[in-house]
Amino acid sequence: MGLSKNFLWGGATAANQCEGAYNEGGRGLANVDVIPFGADRPAVMRGLKHMTELDSEHFYPALEGIDFYHHYKEDIQMLAEMGFQTFRMSIGWSRIYPNGDDAVPNQEGLTFYRNVFKECQKYGIKPLVTITHFDCPMHLITEYGGWKNRKMIEFYKRLVTTLFTEYKGLVTYWLTFNEINMILHLPFMGAGLLFEEGEDQTRAKYLSAHHELVASAWATKIAHEIDPENKIGCMLAAGEYYPYCSLPEDVWAAKEKERDNLLFIDVQARGYYPNYAKKKFEKMGLDLGITEEDRQILQENTVDFISFSYYSSRCITTQQGVGETIGNAFKGTKNPYLKSSEWGWQIDPLGLRITMNSLYDRYQKPLFIVENGLGAKDVLVEDGQGSYTVEDDYRIAYLREHILALKQAVEEDGVELWGYTPWGCIDLVSASSGEMEKRYGFIYVDRENDGTGTLKRYRKKSFDWYKKVIASNGENLD
Numbered sequence: 001m002g003l004s005k006n007f008l009w010g011g012a013t014a015a016n017q018c019e020g021a022y023n024e025g026g027r028g029l030a031n032v033d034v035i036p037f038g039a040d041r042p043a044v045m046r047g048l049k050h051m052t053e054l055d056s057e058h059f060y061p062a063l064e065g066i067d068f069y070h071h072y073k074e075d076i077q078m079l080a081e082m083g084f085q086t087f088r089m090s091i092g093w094s095r096i097y098p099n100g101d102d103a104v105p106n107q108e109g110l111t112f113y114r115n116v117f118k119e120c121q122k123y124g125i126k127p128l129v130t131i132t133h134f135d136c137p138m139h140l141i142t143e144y145g146g147w148k149n150r151k152m153i154e155f156y157k158r159l160v161t162t163l164f165t166e167y168k169g170l171v172t173y174w175l176t177f178n179e180i181n182m183i184l185h186l187p188f189m190g191a192g193l194l195f196e197e198g199e200d201q202t203r204a205k206y207l208s209a210h211h212e213l214v215a216s217a218w219a220t221k222i223a224h225e226i227d228p229e230n231k232i233g234c235m236l237a238a239g240e241y242y243p244y245c246s247l248p249e250d251v252w253a254a255k256e257k258e259r260d261n262l263l264f265i266d267v268q269a270r271g272y273y274p275n276y277a278k279k280k281f282e283k284m285g286l287d288l289g290i291t292e293e294d295r296q297i298l299q300e301n302t303v304d305f306i307s308f309s310y311y312s313s314r315c316i317t318t319q320q321g322v323g324e325t326i327g328n329a330f331k332g333t334k335n336p337y338l339k340s341s342e343w344g345w346q347i348d349p350l351g352l353r354i355t356m357n358s359l360y361d362r363y364q365k366p367l368f369i370v371e372n373g374l375g376a377k378d379v380l381v382e383d384g385q386g387s388y389t390v391e392d393d394y395r396i397a398y399l400r401e402h403i404l405a406l407k408q409a410v411e412e413d414g415v416e417l418w419g420y421t422p423w424g425c426i427d428l429v430s431a432s433s434g435e436m437e438k439r440y441g442f443i444y445v446d447r448e449n450d451g452t453g454t455l456k457r458y459r460k461k462s463f464d465w466y467k468k469v470i471a472s473n474g475e476n477l478d
């Protein structure tokens with residue numbers, strides 16, 4: 001019993017939320033840079049308000065992030081101190097190809113990530129690299145329309161070929177697209193989509209997703225050809241849909257919602273569009289322009305593992321007058337049996353076990369939990385010995401319950417799970433709100449919502465707790 005000795009413990013970040021240095025090292029502007037803090041943020045993330053360059057009226061938190069670009073050595077050293085065996089991070093596409101369609105990669109960008117991976121290697125930490133965590137070079141958006149354009153497949157192939165070749169031997173775990181289903185909810189942030197008045201947004205989203213799926217299958221093929229050791233995963237913003245009650249209409253609504261979510265990874269994991277998707281597109285009169293070559297590439301290049309983020313289960317009803325909630329950009333019915341975080345995201349550890357079982361039943365492929373955690377306000381306090389810390393017992397409690405749930409899924413249900421990387425292991429900018437004060441980390445970063453602060457790092461109480469969890473391979477959760 002217990003988790004396998006190869007189980008990978010670690011934590012997760014993304015370039016757009018921590019790296020900063022947006023205009024250093026030859027990096028080009030990207031969609032993630034121009035998503036402002038404040039009232040305009042939701043409309044920009046949805047592609048409704050067009051923002052393709054920086055202006056002086058807004059504050060853009062991603063430009064500096066937590067300045068991982070200049071702090072990576074110190075940060076990785078602290079992660080190593082916790083005993084990390086893996087570190088999930090992402091590549092800024094425009095750091096490698098500043099415009100996206102450049103003929104040759106930017107050497108400074110390549111060197112930066114090589115240095116980061118070598119730093120990980122120094123401590124025996126295996127990088128888990130998301131190739132695109134919401135990033136899209138701005139030039140690909142203004143010139144080609146982002147993922148609406150089929151040409152993006154070629155640019156993506158260029159990017160991944162460079163990455164797999166350059167980092168062969170340094171990286172073997174890769175994710176093609178972060179939360180691929182997010183394209184339906186935050187299409188500018190997820191895929192660089194900007195909409196014109198009256199445009200058929202649903203068509204544009206599914207068409208773009210199709211291009212991403214084909215690109216993802218190509219990446220899988222290229223990765224395996226360049227290094228058979230490479231393991232490629234898809235990535236889902238997961239969370240089981242519960243019917244609000246046993247009313248058959250509610251159960252059906254939950255099934256439909258679940259399918260909306262799983263459609264994309266169904267293709268990535270099984271190699272073809274399921275019948276329910278074909279029927280849906282038919283009903284909508286949607287022609288995605290799927291070619292014979294697309295079909296073949298999808299069929300022959302399914303992913304090696306299924307990775308996902310889990311913050312909460314979701315709930316849905318067909319009845320009127322029931323309360324609503326939102327978690328991770330997914331609006332739904334409020335589940336009366338669950339508590340919520342300070343940001344209203346509902347908390348459901350058993351939901352993690354349920355989600356894991358559903359995904360494993362459906363795909364029969366190993367799982368990897370690459371995001372989970374509690375976004376909360378932290379208070380830095382003096383620890384009595386002249387240093388500062390955060391007494392984040394609430395975070396420890398959340399993570400403990402979720403680790404117990406994942407262990408049950410593995411030990412009692414037989415789910416195959418490769419590892420666990422809680423989100424924002426070091427505090428970083430929130431994706432949904434752009435806030436710094438929505439913190440997830442074991443490490444506190446002194447930075448405020450408005451960008452002020454020293455950027456100094458502090459160990460929270462959860463830092464020592466997680467260190468013990470890792471050292472005991474999940475046995476000691478006290």
Ligand code: BGP
Pocket residue numbers: 014017178179237309328371375423429430431432433438
């Ligand atoms: C996921 C994203 C992450 C991350 C996380 C937490 O959707 O993949 O980038 O930010 O959610 O969300 P938030 O930062 O909004 O609290």
